[in-house]
Amino acid sequence: MLAPEKRPALPSSLTAALLRGAKGQCPRCGEARLFRAFLKPVDHCPSCHQDWTKQRADDFPPYISIFVTGHLMAGPIIYFGAESPIPLWAATAICLAMAAALMLALLQPAKGGTVALQWWHGMHGFVPSGHDEAAGAARPAGGRPWG
Ligand SMILES: [Zn+2]
Numbered sequence: 333m334l335a336p337e338k339r340p341a342l343p344s345s346l347t348a349a350l351l352r353g354a355k356g357q358c359p360r361c362g363e364a365r366l367f368r369a370f371l372k373p374v375d376h377c378p379s380c381h382q383d384w385t386k387q388r389a390d391d392f393p394p395y396i397s398i399f400v401t402g403h404l405m406a407g408p409i410i411y412f413g414a415e416s417p418i419p420l421w422a423a424t425a426i427c428l429a430m431a432a433a434l435m436l437a438l439l440q441p442a443k444g445g446t447v448a449l450q451w452w453h454g455m456h457g458f459v460p461s462g463h464d465e466a467a468g469a470a471r472p473a474g475g476r477p478w479g
Pocket of ligand 1: 358
């Protein structure tokens, strides 16, 4: 694999890496898309050549999405259940549609953030970890191609 032409702008912190992943950008360089399909990450970043095949997000992104959706939907459900002027069947239909849309909208950001978290902490074979690389503790194999 070819080394990138310039040194990628590594994130300065876990939060920066998580934000890049949640926005669907490569957590390492922030310059290319992380996903080639809705929930399918690219194998390698076209910009910094980071290998993303090592990510193992598994069920964690749906868990995050369901958890956040449940908390955000508490208000509308309580409102519609307690003081809504519309019939219960209409309130239920509205809440189900809102919950489904919110959960789907949160899935890709949750997966991007999960991939960024795994990369930052060096989980599942991400060596060097994003943290070590950003701290300058690790050097790419074969020396520094950026000079
Ligand atoms: Zn990249």
